[in-house]
Amino acid sequence: MSAPAVELLGVHKLFDGGAHALDDVSLTVRPGEVVVLLGASGSGKSTLLRHVNGLHRASAGSVHVLGTDVGAAGGAALRRLRRGVGMVFQQFHLVGSLTVLENACTGALGALRGPRLGLPAYPRRVRGAALEQLDRVGLADQRFQRADTLSGGQQQRVAVARALLQQPRILLADEPVASLDPESAAQVMELIAALAREDRLTVLCSLHQLDVALAFGERVVGLRAGRVVLDRPVDGLDRDEAMAVYGTRAPVGVPVLAG
Numbered sequence: 001m002s003a004p005a006v007e008l009l010g011v012h013k014l015f016d017g018g019a020h021a022l023d024d025v026s027l028t029v030r031p032g033e034v035v036v037l038l039g040a041s042g043s044g045k046s047t048l049l050r051h052v053n054g055l056h057r058a059s060a061g062s063v064h065v066l067g068t069d070v071g072a073a074g075g076a077a078l079r080r081l082r083r084g085v086g087m088v089f090q091q092f093h094l095v096g097s098l099t100v101l102e103n104a105c106t107g108a109l110g111a112l113r114g115p116r117l118g119l120p121a122y123p124r125r126v127r128g129a130a131l132e133q134l135d136r137v138g139l140a141d142q143r144f145q146r147a148d149t150l151s152g153g154q155q156q157r158v159a160v161a162r163a164l165l166q167q168p169r170i171l172l173a174d175e176p177v178a179s180l181d182p183e184s185a186a187q188v189m190e191l192i193a194a195l196a197r198e199d200r201l202t203v204l205c206s207l208h209q210l211d212v213a214l215a216f217g218e219r220v221v222g223l224r225a226g227r228v229v230l231d232r233p234v235d236g237l238d239r240d241e242a243m244a245v246y247g248t249r250a251p252v253g254v255p256v257l258a259g
């Protein structure tokens with residue numbers, strides 16, 4: 001068995017202000033696994049993801065990612081770790097006034113020294129690699145368009161290209177399709193799944209839509225009030241079982257609305 005890509009052991013996170021956002025969370029993710037974090041708003045999904053790239057430190061317990069003890073890692077080790085961990089967010093976080101290609105290029109900033117202003121400031125190989133990633137997400141033709149002229153689904157695909165440019169080993173996606181219409185959401189999730197398979201990425205993706213989770217993930221980890229209440233392969237998981245994450249049963253065909 002290869003070493004885990006991500007391993008949380010007995011992790012607690014207590015925020016100033018009192019929230020017990022993670023309550024004794026243990027989770028082992030093998031390299032190449034695609035894990036969906038499912039849970040209602042406030043259940044701790046974002047907090048968990050932010051422990052994986054060291055944006056949060058555990059109040060108790062341990063977090064190991066790609067062999068690094070995140071809690072003990074200093075500045076240099078954290079920067080190295082973050083280069084191996086790409087991230088995609090609900091709100092895309094593109095710079096609207098920049099072109100699609102320049103937005104994709106910013107994925108290389110962690111590996112370059114200093115800020116870059118304007119496309120020519122990026123090394124040619126970075127521009128070439130960014131264009132390749134844009135091609136993979138189907139947006140090479142839009143490379144010179146301003147990012148804010150794209151649809152939400154297209155913007156998220158640019159964000160995926162940007163994340164992949166850094167050649168991560170782990171991809172964290174925090175509700176990547178929560179702002180998209182169902183059709184674009186399905187497209188973006190299929191794209192993430194296909195590219196992750198191609199690149200043999202380990203994926204942790206938080207979602208609040210049960211149906212998307214069941215269609216996309218290999219393994220579902222359910223969070224409720226900071227606790228892992230479900231950890232199962234998607235195969236054979238039925239809706240009612242998954243709905244226990246929300247403390248309710250799913251009326252068939254009714255979308256789960258929780259953020």
Ligand SMILES: Nc1ncnc2c1ncn2[C@@H]1O[C@H](COP(=O)(O)OP(=O)(O)O)[C@@H](O)[C@H]1O
Nearest residue numbers: 015017019021040041042043044045046047259
């Ligand atoms: N930076 C923070 N400071 C204080 N409380 C926080 C912070 N981030 C999250 N929380 C609290 O932690 C809990 C889990 O939040 P979060 O991880 O954002 O949940 P989710 O992503 O599942 O909606 C919530 O009660 C939230 O209010």
Ligand SMILES: [Mg+2]
Nearest residue numbers: 045046047174
């Ligand atoms: Mg969240």
